[in-house]
Amino acid sequence: GVRSKLEVFVVEMAKYNEIAKKKREAKADRKRAIHGDPLTNKLKSRAPVVSVSGKRQKKLLRKWRREQKEMVEKGLVTMEDVEMASADGASEEESKKPPRKFSVKKTLKLNKLKNKAGKKNKSQKAVGQVSAEQMLE
Numbered sequence: 106g107v108r109s110k111l112e113v114f115v116v117e118m119a120k121y122n123e124i125a126k127k128k129r130e131a132k133a134d135r136k137r138a139i140h141g142d143p144l145t146n147k148l149k150s151r152a153p154v155v156s157v158s159g160k161r162q163k164k165l166l167r168k169w170r171r172e173q174k175e176m177v178e179k180g181l182v183t184m185e186d187v188e189m190a191s192a193d194g195a196s197e198e199e200s201k202k203p204p205r206k207f208s209v210k211k212t213l214k215l216n217k218l219k220n221k222a223g224k225k226n227k228s229q230k231a232v233g234q235v236s237a238e239q240m241l242e
Contacts, residue, residue, distance in 0.1 A: 137146045157165075 137148055141148050
């Protein structure tokens with residue numbers, strides 16, 4: 106009857122859950138063996154990579170350029186001095202913050218460049234055809 110089917114289902118799910126639990130444990134053990142600390146076998150929790158929006162990238166770049174400009178105006182005239190100062194970490198604020206790594210999508214940039222180049226070529230061809238037709242008349 107209905108009751109027995111339900112009981113069978115519950116028993117099957119319990120078995121499945123046990124199997125799934127064992128699989129998860131085995132997978133975790135493998136990960137610990139490969140990536141874990143040699144002594145404790147514990148995995149290090151790493152922070153996920155922070156993706157920075159294009160708008161934020163531009164803002165940070167502008168800020169950095171402004172700082173470089175100010176340094177040049179203050180008297181660190183040569184670019185070598187500016188590079189040295191930036192390498193040393195002249196400002197205290199920068200040393201507190203970890204360096205930011207920007208992830209830029211190359212394919213998008215390349216596609217944009219290709220599209221621009223394609224448009225230029227099309228317009229030049231169109232102009233060439235028009236001038237040739239005018240010359241024939």
